[in-house]
Amino acid sequence: MTKTSKIAVTLVLAGALVAAALLARHWVGGAPAGRAAGPSRGGELVATNRSEPTSFNRYTAVRSTDELISRLTQARLVRIDRTTDALEPRLAERWTVSDDHLTYTLFLRQGVQFSDGVPFTSADVVFSFQAAYDPSSQMAGELDVAGQPLQVTAPDDHTVVLTFPSVYAPGLRMLDGLPILPRHKLVAALREGRLGEMWGLATPPAELAGLGPFVLAEYTPGQRLVFTRNPHYWRRDAAGTPLPYLNRLVLAIVPDQNAEVLRLEAGQSDLMTSETRPEDIASFRDAAAAGRLQLVDVGVSRDTNLLWINLRPDAKLSPARRAWLQSEDFRKAISYAVDRQQFVNTVYLGAAVPIYGPVTPSFGGWYVPGLPTYPYDPARARALLAGLGLADRNGDGVLEDRRGDPVRFSILTQQGVDTRERAAAVIQNQLRKVGVAVDVVSLDQLALIQRFGTGDYEAMYFGVETTDIDPASNVAFWLSSGAFHFWNPGQPKPATDWEARIDELMRRQVTTIDLAERQQLFAEVQRIFAQHVPALYFAAPEVYVAMSPRVANATPVPARPQVLWNADVLAVKEGGAR
Amino acid sequence: MTTAHRRLIGYAVRRTAFALVLVLLVSSAALVLVDLAPGDVTAELFAAGLGPEAIARERHRLGLDRPLADQYVTWLGRAVRLDLGTSLRYQRPVRDLLGERIGNTALLGACALAVATLVGLPLGVVTGSRRGWLPRAVRAASLTALSVPPLISSLLLALLAARTGWFPVGGTGLAEAGPGALASAATVAWHLTLPTLALALPFAATIERLQSDATAAALAEPHIQAARARGVGDGRLVWRHALRPALRSVAAIYGIIIGTLFSGSFAVEIVTAWPGLGRLMYDALVSRDIYLVAGCAAAGSVFLAAGTLASDVALAALDPRLRQDAP
């Protein structure tokens, strides 16, 4: 068995696993449209998006809207199929791997043209890598392996050879994040060191060129982005019809979520680029039953929120407070004290599942059921707190430590994000019942991140998006030296034995090729994590995606952009005029 | 030209100079204060998954690693030449961003002003000159409207729109407008209804109350009473003789109303998702886009200062007593 086919097999296996998990999801209302009759070309869909783009240059702009625009207007060498999480060919038709797993040879699709008609060759790929590693780019981190860049060469016009500095198990998965840019448009700017200034929002759309299904036709700040079909787009459907099906896709900028929902319900828009809020599910469900909307439960979210206590050695805490606040038993006591079902009911109106760790059931083969947990048990919470020398010494209902200081700490959370603020209020309420007083402080996102950066806080409730389920792409969270190792980031050397153990397992995990072995290693990582609970997880929401009945051929997924990740095959349902 | 005229012009010129200094002071203060506030624009990149090195690079690129005084002096040097710099978040000239939003806010403000005037003024004349159930009802409605802050009125109207679907909520509607200027105009007008009403309500009430009192006061003046005694009809008395003097009080606050309306309403623009100056200022503040914040503060304060100025000048022109000791 060659290495290539072995990888193919593992990928197929992984894909099958996830596909099986995805089969469990169900359609809540409105049948999946447009499956029977082949979708027809033409028509327009309107999607609402809450924020403005910051640039049309994805290499310097990393916010979610910029990424969405890049997905619509540019193409990648390979793509992760969001429904199966398997790698699928895009601009690279196929690829081979050397025996030492260090060299990948990619064979590019022939006859592909940019939206301005210029042919796409391996020179564009080499250029894109150069641009990505340019100091002005924000891409480099995503394309580094163990801090080193890849070597890229092009033996001929349609072949690219990538050399990895060390064995990297996820392999080409990282290329899903690299849009291929037109060399002919940007190479001069790169040479002159002006790449960072290129393709700002003031750039006339005609100057942009891409390999994606759509081209930007119009940008009216504060109002909308209009995309039209890229006439040179290379993909065709099974029947040979050139994609995309849609003539136009409008991204209306609607900063307020209420307004977004009202527009969708009024039929002024067809979909939202974010998931449905828990409190909107009920009315969408009614609208779906009446045929006015499609509502899809796409499964458990991969983006989780977590509560962590500042474990940094430089945390500004008195020694007495540090003794209990940073202790493992205190975290376990919190876990025992919070009734996760009530958390689910209150924060997500029941549309969530209780969880105990960062890897939710929607992580396919990476999810490990039956890990050790510390479920709701106030008596055990009290016992653990008593073991830390915390007791209600003055009968006021709040525990005190040995010096008589109240057991009180503050949880910082993000202002304006309902689910986070509600979650903090629920945690506050439940901890009060075991005698722990919590002050909830809502800060705006930037102030919160600033506090995180300086380490000037006691506890935080926050979350980030997961881009890929492969744990190797989330090492910044798992490694003790990582920037997203929230409770104690950027450690020069692991502060605890178990963190050292996780570091070791993760390093092996990243460089191991065999998928089963990798999953075993990662299961061990999760087991250690679950034992020491450096961060507390309470619930992962069910993701619901709502669309107008006009939208056909959609395959919504839990991760953003839930519907538009597959924009080239979206279509308007027959007779679906607005 | 009379001495009084000259004095009035001198007063206006002096106040204008002061107002310009004021605008510069306010925008400077906004820039410095927001720069002092915790977090900067690059912190958002952390949430987008970027590591500390990449963020440090971005801070350097944006010049945020320079000392505050340094950044401020650079900005000031440009600002006096009317160059407001580049937005950190959008990477576009602040002037362009402001231009787009001022148009939207001005459109909304002009509509609200028109509605407030067309509703408030005639009603004020009626309530000021008549007795009976109608003026009393109008007065009660006015007092109620004055008690409803714009946040609450826009919430109620948005709720009404959501329940009935009579009006759209959110944006200008241009994103979905059909082709053609007429269709666009119709869509925008339809989308304007809600924010206009929310914004106009308290001002209509203010104008009604003022006009009512002023009309009543004017009708009590001896020369009007004399006209009445001569047998001048009631309608003519009210609309011809009393209206002009009574208009003065409304004219005097018109400047401030315009200034307030045109500097952008935060509450109304947020709830109704109208892409105006208030909304932009809020977004700039939240993302610590210091140059955009300073630009918004400048734009807002220009309108407000101009409004106050216009009011003061109108006041001085209308009331000689005040002009004598006008500062």
Add this chain to the structure above:
Amino acid sequence: MTRALGRLVVVLVVVAAAAAPWLAPHGSSDQFADYLNAPPMRLHLLDTGGRWHRPFVHPLRLVDRLESRYVEDDSRRVPVRWFAGGHLWSTDAPDAPLLLLGADRLGRDVFSRLLFGARASVGVALAGTLGALLIGVLVGGLAGYAGGLADELAMQAADFVLILPAVYVVLALRATMPLVLEPARIFVLIATILALVGWPMAARGVRAIIAAERRRDYAAAARSLGAGHLRVLVRHLLPAARGFLAVQATLLVPSFILAEATLSFVGLGFVEPTPSWGTMLYEAARNVRDLGAFPWLLSPAAAIVLVALAVQLATAGDTGSGLLWRAGPGRARNLQID
């Protein structure tokens, strides 16, 4: 008549705020997990069998959690207990709270929160208004009376404060303070900020009035009779501004109630367990569509309008609202950004 009514309402609100812990059936942050967004409960006297009882409620039973739909469980009667446990009224059963105005999204009793919120909101708004008027009278009075350079400087300062968006100041100021503040300290801070932000309009108006009155005969007469400057200002001139100040108060109180919520936006508002009307309203405003299904979440809006209206009515007769035009319809504009 209307004036008496206005005053009565103001007094009632103040009394209700003071007696909140006794009048409220529940604590302000007690969460009833099975009562999220629950509708107001009805007090019954008649049971299903047609028998009369002392006032009682039926507990609510959740029918659909996503919709927050409830039905009355009329198989159970929970009597209202009077004067028990330090509360005027309450229920005995922890699973059947007394929700006279329904519950909010976290299952907290809206009625109790409204009462407790009145302390924070009305208290801070009144204190802030008082402070703003005091500064306004001081600055405006002196400026109007002295004239000249002092006048000019004072009015420029007023314009500066009027135009400077105060949220920026508060945002920067907040960073210098500890993360967690005592409620009493928050109260003082907010009242101070409101006063510092709200005075310019009052000052402008007072100045205009004093400057005009100063030239009137009676002031000159008082002066020539040997009265000191301060005496003339306080005894003879300031009373002329009374009506204007009343109008200012009616404008400032409701705008300050909302401004408190704006301050919580930049991290300087009341936090749990101290509710305020402003923050309650902002929480409700997060989801406009929900308000249709759970209109009781709008009760803080009703309370704000009621108080504003009452303050207006209470001062209605002697406002001489014609004086309003001298100062304009300014609210705490720079704070509320509206």
